Amino acid sequence: MTDGTHRNDNRKQKGAAAEEAAYQYLLSQGYLLKDRNWRCRSGELDLVMEYDDWLIFIEVRSRGSNVRYGTAAESVDMRKIRQVRGTAEVYLHYKQTKNKNIRFDFIAVQFNADLTIASLEHIENAF
Template sequence: MKEQYSKERYNRKQKGATAEEAAVQYLVSRGYSILERNWRCRSGELDIIAENKGILIFVEVRSRSGTLLQGTPEESVNARKIHQVRSTAQVYLHMKGYEERMISFDVITVILNEDLSIASLGHIREAF
């Protein structure tokens, strides 16, 4: 008897973790140091906090799988998300005493195949 797989055989959490791991590997391969992953506070979560050439970089990872009927990963970074990431980054900077650091907000987009392999990965520097 042949095993049947549903279209949604991986859940959102698994897909998100796969995309974030791909983003981390990509950043490390380009000389970035990963300082934090999934940093949380009351105002939200920061996917990746990295450093490169003295700049502190807050990286939002957005992914899609299967068809792009719900839009591209880039399109999912809306005004509400930008506000949430900026607010959470301010909390992080204050808590770490990094108010004077140069910062950047980047977005890494990942499109996943059905088997969770990476179909494409894009890096938008200084996205917002």
Template sequence: MTSPSGKKDNRKQKGAAAEELAAAALIQKGYRILDRNWRCRFGELDIVAETRETLVVIEVRSRSGTTRFGTPSESVNARKVMQVRNTAQQYVHQKRYYERTIRFDVISVILREDMTAASMEHIENAF
């Protein structure tokens, strides 16, 4: 698919690059990645990880180069929060993680043109 400017639409590539950077940062912080891009009928969870006894659901958001339209984390609206929570409920049920404490984080990534991180912010207990 091409955009009106004629450039190839590479949103999926950018999203995958941001998720890869986020996962690497989490591992470096000592998190254990349990699942990536886990899907069910309610939606998708970008990253599911654990730290100590806590199950952490991470929504990864990215923007290219500028925050002119707001930061990536500002794009997490009430509808997205509800979707992630509903999807996480299905994840917990399917994996039988009933006794686990759960936390919802957001990782916000600003990407350079070469798909490296210009900046990254990890917001714990984002919602």
């Protein structure tokens, strides 16, 4: 009998690897980091980036090579969208950010079995 520890560790490892891949991709595209894994009571923002006159809240999702549970993009449901938007409101208030264009992007990372990246898709204005 196995406990869920290995599965949870693997999930955390995939999540961290996906966030790092998304971060590196965005840097290569000219985005500037404002915050990473910003937390408050309402939730967590994976990446907060600036690009031109935009402040962009980026949700990163990943999936392994087995898509039995759906794709990374399919994992963003209305509950998650509401949570990210609500957390972004708290962020804007807390950081006293005004007069910025706001955007919500999504990055989906698909991994191979050996945790190398099979694909990375950046969807601007995702929600």
